[in-house]
Amino acid sequence: MATRTAPRRPSSTARSQSTRSSGARGSGSGTKSKGGAKNAPVEHDFPWPVRAVRGAWMGIARMVGGAFRQIGSTVRPDLEVRRDGTALFLVVVALVVAVVEWWGLRDVGGFGTWVHNIAAGSIGYMAVLLPLVLLIGALRLFRYPEDDATNNRVGIGFAVGISGGAGIAHCVAGIPTVNDAFEQLWAGGGVLGYLLTSPLAGLVSRWGACVVMALLVLLALMITTATPLKRIPERVRTGYRWLVGQDDESDAERAREKVRKQEEHDQSYLYERGEGDQKPGKAPKEKRKSIFSRDKKGHDDVFDAEDEGFTGDAAYEQAVIAESDEATGEARTEAIDVAAAPAVPPGVRRPTAAEKTMARMKEQVGLGGAGADAAGATPSSATSAGTPAEPATEALDADAVNRALAHENATRPITKSPLPPIPQRTEQLQLAGDVTYTLPPSEFLPPGPPAKERSEANDAVVEALTQTLDQFKVDAQVTGFSRGPTVTRYEIELSPGTKVEKVTALSKNISYAVASSDVRILSPIPGKSAIGIEIPNADKEVVVLGDVLRSNAARKTDHPMVMGVGKDVEGGFVVANLAKMPHMLVAGATGAGKSSFVNSMITSILMRATPDEVRMVMVDPKRVELTAYEGVPHLITPIITNPKKAAEALQWVVKEMDTRYDDLANFGFKHLDDFNKAVRAGKVTPPAGSERVLRPYPYLLVIVDELADLMMVAPRDVEDSIVRITQLARAAGIHLVLATQRPSVDVVTGLIKANVPSRMAFATSSVTDSRVVLDQPGAEKLLGQGDALFLPMGASKPMRVQGAWVTESEIHRVVEHVKGQLSAVYREDVAVEAPKKQIDEEIGDDLEVLLQATELVVTTQFGSTSMLQRKLRVGFAKAGRLMDLLESRGVVGPSEGSKARDVLVKPDDLPGVLAAIKGETPPAGAADVSAADAALVDNANANHTEETREYASAQQYSNDVLADQEAGVPEVVDYYDGDDEGGDDDAWQLTGR
Numbered sequence: 001m002a003t004r005t006a007p008r009r010p011s012s013t014a015r016s017q018s019t020r021s022s023g024a025r026g027s028g029s030g031t032k033s034k035g036g037a038k039n040a041p042v043e044h045d046f047p048w049p050v051r052a053v054r055g056a057w058m059g060i061a062r063m064v065g066g067a068f069r070q071i072g073s074t075v076r077p078d079l080e081v082r083r084d085g086t087a088l089f090l091v092v093v094a095l096v097v098a099v100v101e102w103w104g105l106r107d108v109g110g111f112g113t114w115v116h117n118i119a120a121g122s123i124g125y126m127a128v129l130l131p132l133v134l135l136i137g138a139l140r141l142f143r144y145p146e147d148d149a150t151n152n153r154v155g156i157g158f159a160v161g162i163s164g165g166a167g168i169a170h171c172v173a174g175i176p177t178v179n180d181a182f183e184q185l186w187a188g189g190g191v192l193g194y195l196l197t198s199p200l201a202g203l204v205s206r207w208g209a210c211v212v213m214a215l216l217v218l219l220a221l222m223i224t225t226a227t228p229l230k231r232i233p234e235r236v237r238t239g240y241r242w243l244v245g246q247d248d249e250s251d252a253e254r255a256r257e258k259v260r261k262q263e264e265h266d267q268s269y270l271y272e273r274g275e276g277d278q279k280p281g282k283a284p285k286e287k288r289k290s291i292f293s294r295d296k297k298g299h300d301d302v303f304d305a306e307d308e309g310f311t312g313d314a315a316y317e318q319a320v321i322a323e324s325d326e327a328t329g330e331a332r333t334e335a336i337d338v339a340a341a342p343a344v345p346p347g348v349r350r351p352t353a354a355e356k357t358m359a360r361m362k363e364q365v366g367l368g369g370a371g372a373d374a375a376g377a378t379p380s381s382a383t384s385a386g387t388p389a390e391p392a393t394e395a396l397d398a399d400a401v402n403r404a405l406a407h408e409n410a411t412r413p414i415t416k417s418p419l420p421p422i423p424q425r426t427e428q429l430q431l432a433g434d435v436t437y438t439l440p441p442s443e444f445l446p447p448g449p450p451a452k453e454r455s456e457a458n459d460a461v462v463e464a465l466t467q468t469l470d471q472f473k474v475d476a477q478v479t480g481f482s483r484g485p486t487v488t489r490y491e492i493e494l495s496p497g498t499k500v501e502k503v504t505a506l507s508k509n510i511s512y513a514v515a516s517s518d519v520r521i522l523s524p525i526p527g528k529s530a531i532g533i534e535i536p537n538a539d540k541e542v543v544v545l546g547d548v549l550r551s552n553a554a555r556k557t558d559h560p561m562v563m564g565v566g567k568d569v570e571g572g573f574v575v576a577n578l579a580k581m582p583h584m585l586v587a588g589a590t591g592a593g594k595s596s597f598v599n600s601m602i603t604s605i606l607m608r609a610t611p612d613e614v615r616m617v618m619v620d621p622k623r624v625e626l627t628a629y630e631g632v633p634h635l636i637t638p639i640i641t642n643p644k645k646a647a648e649a650l651q652w653v654v655k656e657m658d659t660r661y662d663d664l665a666n667f668g669f670k671h672l673d674d675f676n677k678a679v680r681a682g683k684v685t686p687p688a689g690s691e692r693v694l695r696p697y698p699y700l701l702v703i704v705d706e707l708a709d710l711m712m713v714a715p716r717d718v719e720d721s722i723v724r725i726t727q728l729a730r731a732a733g734i735h736l737v738l739a740t741q742r743p744s745v746d747v748v749t750g751l752i753k754a755n756v757p758s759r760m761a762f763a764t765s766s767v768t769d770s771r772v773v774l775d776q777p778g779a780e781k782l783l784g785q786g787d788a789l790f791l792p793m794g795a796s797k798p799m800r801v802q803g804a805w806v807t808e809s810e811i812h813r814v815v816e817h818v819k820g821q822l823s824a825v826y827r828e829d830v831a832v833e834a835p836k837k838q839i840d841e842e843i844g845d846d847l848e849v850l851l852q853a854t855e856l857v858v859t860t861q862f863g864s865t866s867m868l869q870r871k872l873r874v875g876f877a878k879a880g881r882l883m884d885l886l887e888s889r890g891v892v893g894p895s896e897g898s899k900a901r902d903v904l905v906k907p908d909d910l911p912g913v914l915a916a917i918k919g920e921t922p923p924a925g926a927a928d929v930s931a932a933d934a935a936l937v938d939n940a941n942a943n944h945t946e947e948t949r950e951y952a953s954a955q956q957y958s959n960d961v962l963a964d965q966e967a968g969v970p971e972v973v974d975y976y977d978g979d980d981e982g983g984d985d986d987a988w989q990l991t992g993r
């Protein structure tokens with residue numbers, strides 16, 4: 001039976017989380033630091049009238065802010081970051097100026113004239129536009145107070161625009177000067193217009209000044225809309241189409257196609273590079289087919305990877321895509337001129353981002369070489385001592401440049417905003433049942449501050465390292481470093497004949513020299529003849545999820561199970577495909593960043609996948625971490641908070657897995673992806689006579705936020721289920737993510753560990769815990785706050801990453817959006833949280849013994865009090881009470897003196913009666929119960945919105961066959977045995993079949 005839950009308000013715990021996260025954000029991004037707050041005067045320092053006025057102002061500001069936040073799509077920024085007071089001030093000024101300037105109150109004297117003198121006196125005619133500008137500013141402050149970057153940009157754009165406008169007005173008015181009447185001054189561009197145009201007119205004449213001012217207005221437009229010069233034509237085209245109401249879908253479609261082709265080209269190259277023995281170009285078809293076609297029933301030529309659009313999609317082939325090595329093949333390292341050591345040479349020219357892109361494109365189109373490497377600032381530039389990286393743009397082939405630009409441009413029309421889009425599977429957006437689902441826009445996850453590639457702190461550490469090596473007479477040089485968000489890895493190369501141990505033995509001295517106890521030495525850096533020394537950055541950076549999901553690594557794939565992991569030590573973005581993990585253990589001490597990681601994971605899925613592609617089961621015994629996701633349509637069941645129910649849910653997942661396996665076997669596929677591809681391509685049909693409608697299975701992601709809580713209640717059952725799921729579920733598209741803050745051997749048992757191959761270790765409290773998670777030490781030295789060691793399946797060494805960070809308000813925005821698209825349609829049989837269980841107060845603590853009494857009386861059909869006394873070993877009073885309870889529940893008739901009572905329930909009806917006493921829904925199958933059940937179903941369905949019901953019935957999530965028949969949904973018949981025996985356990989219904 002399908003039910004719909006009403007959207008919940010964030011709980012107090014969620015609110016407290018929001019407080020916590022904003023605090024962190026403040027300290028991380030420097031927006032509103034706690035330290036800053038401490039120095040500010042506190043509320044009670046002010047006299048009461050000030051407090052009263054302030055309170056009233058903030059009250060009104062909140063109300064007005066609430067209204068502004070409802071405009072269009074509702075947003076809810078964190079309380080801590082709101083700037084409603086300032087925004088209200090802008091609204092009030094806008095209204096006052098509007099009343100004066102728009103309704104001609106300027107000449108009435110008093111306040112009106114005063115306002116006019118100030119507004120028009122300062123900016124002349126532009127005072128008429130001022131209210132609009134202020135209102136837009138207020139709207140942004142109410143709705144997106146935390147997006148400082150955009151707010152500042154728009155503010156600067158408006159200021160420049162008003163200046164340009166005032167200048168033009170002043171030129172048109174004939175450039176009056178301060179010697180003219182004041183009225184003339186403000187009939188032009190006011191004092192501002194005068195100051196801007198008067199000196200210019202002296203230089204380039206009045207009309208020359210006018211042209212310069214017009215250019216200023218154009219510049220303002222570009223700043224406000226974040227439009228670079230080269231994108232102006234495209235923006236103008238889009239604006240024109242919008243004005244004349246032309247549909248630009250076809251263009252966007254063409255652009256998408258172009259990008260797809262380009263990326264296919266790029267990816268086929270990447271794929272081949274992975275094979276290691278081929279030249280850049282397209283991979284031979286047979287080879288690709290061997291990866292993608294796994295059909296065993298003669299479908300060899302049916303499932304060409306190319307048809308499915310998966311060609312070379314790195315995420316379909318590997319678990320992790322790290323931008324730093326995906327882009328250049330190697331790490332991104334800042335070069336240090338060793339010849340000039342010990343001092344770091346100033347003025348070494350590093351390639352710009354544009355140059356790096358060009359070089360990368362050059363490499364990808366097959367023109368790679370030393371130049372490209374140098375431009376990419378790869379280690380070759382780092383290791384070639386004394387050879388500063390020289391950008392190779394001059395050497396670029398014009399064709400390659402054009403292609404690079406075409407690629408850049410092709411990506412743009414897709415996005416209507418300055419932010420690049422997050423990849424979407426457009427062909428999937430039309431859900432079953434004609435529900436059109438729009439993925440959340442990229443803007444919901446604003447960009448973070450630009451990453452630093454080098455800072456003074458890095459230079460200071462390089463100097464300290466060099467001096468330490470000198471002091472201890474170790475013949476080695478610091479040849480470069482690669483800066484990540486949390487730590488920087490400094491590279492040390494040894495001169496021939498110098499022992500590695502000479503450096504590693506200096507570990508304590510290095511810690512001392514750089515004043516940090518968290519120094520980690522890698523010997524060697526994997527894949528390099530160099531020693532790596534990881535030292536925390538004094539100036540850490542936060543990695544925001546939006547940036548990770550918009551990175552090249554993420555945009556290379558549209559796989560729905562791809563999540564933004566964070567950034568590696570080289571500053572490259574890391575994304576991972578959960579389907580390739582295929583199961584993951586996330587562990588770390590409390591406060592180390594596990595929950596933030598889980599949040600990033602879920603938000604990534606919500607940003608990229610429709611409920612048709614990915615379904616989730618969330619287990620949150622702590623009842624705090626995942627509440628924000630309650631009601632998202634990707635959920636298969638409400639968030640499970642009861643550990644016992646969670647254990648049951650895992651058992652249900654095992655059943656679902658078995659069902660999927662049966663299906664794969666019957667249709668002749670080895671992997672769910674193959675089955676789905678075949679279904680999408682219409683290549684698989686049920687046998688004649690079957691009414692079954694085949695639909696692709698969604699991936700099923702099961703997230704357990706605290707494994708320890710589950711292992712406490714039912715260790716054996718939970719372990720059994722996890723082991724079964726992890727051993728088999730991979731091919732069935734079912735993936736587990738187990739998070740725990742207690743990675744001890746009784747929680748992460750040997751069996752669980754052996755079957756969960758991917759690990760994400762945040763800071764652990766001991767080296768023993770680190771060993772449990774990673775089978776090696778290291779995690780105990782991590783810095784917390786998202787600093788992690790990531791060991792994806794198959795990797796020999798863990799990769800250090802800074803986890804992606806997503807704020808509470810970003811999550812809220814995304815969740816509201818997806819909930820607005822579709823309501824959750826829950827399965828009731830996964831693990832019912834049983835709120836319905838209402839044991840009669842009258843029964844109290846006697847439930848168990850009453851159930852035994854009922855069973856006894858009904859099975860023997862003998863309603864005797866003394867029998868109850870004897871068999872249940874209870875006293876006379878208790879037996880009498882039980883008999884009274886049985887009478888009141890219609891199990892036995894009234895007392896007939898010393899005779900045994902009549903038994904009114906037949907043994908066949910016993911299960912229903914026992915369930916009723918327990919306060920549960922009687923089991924299906926009991927004849928007299930099904931009518932009541934149907935009524936329940938009807939009630940639940942009556943609560944559905946029209947769309948939800950349509951979707952539910954089209955998806956066949958409902959167990960209500962009658963309702964389904966009415967809605968025209970064909971009955972699901974299991975074709976291979978022709979017998980619908982699944983009932984509540986039929987996972988087909990769950991997954992839309």
Ligand SMILES: Nc1ncnc2c1ncn2[C@@H]1O[C@H](COP(=O)(O)OP(=O)(O)OP(=O)(O)O)[C@@H](O)[C@H]1O
Pocket residue numbers: 020021023024025028542543588589590591592593594595596597741762784785786787802803804805
């Ligand atoms: N990726 C990150 N970037 C920046 N700060 C982070 C990151 N992850 C976590 N933090 C900081 O660390 C704090 C604790 O993180 P989080 O709540 O995820 O820890 P946890 O390991 O889940 O702890 P617990 O087990 O107690 O829930 C966050 O409030 C935040 O301040």
